Structures are given as C-alpha cells and as structure tokens.
Amino acid sequence: MIPLAELWIFIIAAFALVITPGPNMLYLISRSITQGKKAGLISLVGVVLGFLFHALMVSFGLTAIFMAIPYAFLVLKTLGVGYLLWLAFQAVRPSGKSIFEARTDLKPDKPGKLFTMGFLTNVLNPKIAVFYLSFFPQFIKPEQGTVLAQSLELALVQMSISFSINFIIVLSAARLSLWFNKNPSWLKMQKWFMASVLTGLAVKMAFTKVK
Template sequence: MVQTSDLLLFGLAALILVISPGPNMIYLISRSITQGKAAGLISLSGVIFGFLFHIVMVSFGLTAVLFTIPFVYTLLKTAGTIYLVYLAYQSVKPGSKSLFEVQTNLEADKPARLFSMGFFTNVLNPKVAVFYLSFFPQFIKLENGSVMAQSFQLGITQILISLTVNFIIVLSASAMAQWFARKPAWIKIQKWFMATVLTGLATKMALERSK
C-alpha cells in the first residue's frame, strides 16, 4: 500500500488538478449555472465515471510498464515536472481565466446527455490522462506491494477528492461566480497561490530520486 506521507502529497497534487481551470471544471460550473444544481450533479456523475475509466486504463498500463521497463520512471518524472510548470504558467499568464469565468449560454439537455457529456469531457481531457501517467509513478514503489493495488489506491483517493470538491462547487457555483465577480482581487490571489503550489510540487518531483 502507498505510504501515508506519499498519499498526503498525492492528495495535494490531486486537489490542484481539481481546482485548476480545465474542461471538467468549466463544463460543470457552466452547466450548474445555466441548468441548475441537479443538472450539475448528473454531469458530475459522468465525470466521475470518466475518472474510473482513466484509472482502469492507467493501472493496467502502469503494471506492465513498471515491471518490464523500470527506467521509464525517469521519463515520466520529467514529463510530470514539465506538466506542473506548464500548469503553473497557465494559472498566471496574461489573459488566463478564473475558475468562474465560464460559459453561461449552454442549452438545456436531458439527463442521459448530461451524463454522457460529463463522461466524455473527462475521458477526452488530456490533462487528466497526463496527470495519471506522470504522477502515479512518483508515488508507487515496488517494495510497497502490488503496483496495481497502489494504482487503484491512488485513483480512489483522487476520485474522492475530485467528487468532494466538485460536489461543493456544483452546489454553490452560482453564488461563487457572483462573489468572484464582485471581488476580482481574489481571482489574482487564487491564481498565484495555485501557481506557487504547482511550482513547489514540480521542484519536489524534479529532485525525487529514481526507484
């Protein structure tokens, strides 16, 4: 099983993934604002099943990679570091959007379509795939037991964090969007805080020794 200290650090990385602007977050907030909380929650269920899809695919893939090509860890670590630095830059670059600068003209859709759109928005989200491929190897250690079991442990942790944060945001999307619109200074604080944490994680990953 993954060590507690590593799991906590992974949880922080997963939290950053959830709160960083991307297709999932923008879609969920936009849907919640335009069609209501129920539509947002249905869309969220589709997003969560999309995470499960990624977890199954990556877990089986990681098992093969870590047992047959161990040196690929260095390549994945490098990719993860570059990805974190990229996200940090995206957070503060000129013209970057806040979480709540979203599309508000979506048409109303039926539950089945809401679910499928949430699912495919996540499945086709490159940010999620890159997160799993580059982050999981940093926290999986062969001496801690089954690689697949550790992969699923990390995956379930990430899902629980994503579900909790997105559930809160869906329920409060409209109020939070209005609050940020009235207090633009907090948008800048949120962006720079996110960039700082991402840069810290990138530094930690870059200095991590190979298994």
C-alpha cells in the same frame, strides 16, 4: 500500500490540481449556473466515471511500463515535472481563465445527455491521462506492494477528492461565480496561489528518486 506521509502529499497535490482551471471544472460550473444544481450533479457523475476510465487504463498501463522499461520512472518523472509547470503557467497567463469565469450560453439538456457530456468531457481530455501517467509513479514504490494495487489506491483517493470538491462547487457555483466576479483581486490571488502550489509540487517531484 502507500505510507500515510506520502499519501498526504498526494492528497494535497490532488486537491491543488482539482481546483485549477480545466475542461471538467469549467463545464460543471457552467452547467450548474445555466441549468441548475441537479444538472450539475448529473454531469458530475459522468465526470467521475470518466476518471475511473482513465484510472483503469493507466493502472494497467503502469504495471506493463514498469515491468518492460527500466528507465520508465525517469521518463515519467520528467513528463510530470513539465506537466505541473505547464499547469502553473496556464493558471497565471494573461489570457487564462479562472474556474469561476464560466460559460452562460449552454442550452438545457436531458439527464442522459448531461451524463454523457460529463463523461466524454473527461474521457476525451488528454490532460487527465497525462496527469495519471506522469504523476502517479512519483508515489509508487515496488517494495510497497503491486504497482496495480498502489495505482488503484491513488486513483480512488484522487476520484474521492475530485468528487468532493466538485460537489461543493456545483452546489455553490452561482454564488461563487458572482462573488469572484465582484472581487477580481481575489481571482488574481487564486491564480497565483495555484501556480505557486503547482510549482512547489514540480520541484518536489524533480528530486523524487526510486528507492
């Protein structure tokens, strides 16, 4: 299994990534504000199951890639570094939005549709697949066990963190959105803080080597 020291680095990375702007977070906050906490939580269940879909696909895919392509790690590491730097840029670009700048024009929907929309918002988001495929290999080492077992371990950790953070945000979405709108300077700080964390992770990833 993955050493605790490495796992803590992954936990920090997963936490930083889950609170950066993205379709999942924007949808959950918007839905919670427009239709209430219950609608937000139903949507969240769909989003989390969408993570499970990506996790299973990438877990089996990574196993095949590592077995078939000797230089797969280098390719995926390069993709991962580029992806993290792109996220950092997205967080601070002038036209970028904070996760707390939510839509307020969503119409009320029934539970089944809320769940389905949350699920599809995640499943059809190619950035999630890119994250799993490019980021996970940095923490997977063949000598620590099977690639499949390690990737599933990372997936469960990432899903747990995502659910926990999103759960808290769904419950307090309206108050958080109102507070940040009244304090725009904190929105700028949040964006630059996320960009700094993501850039630091990209640098660490760039120097990661296969043991």
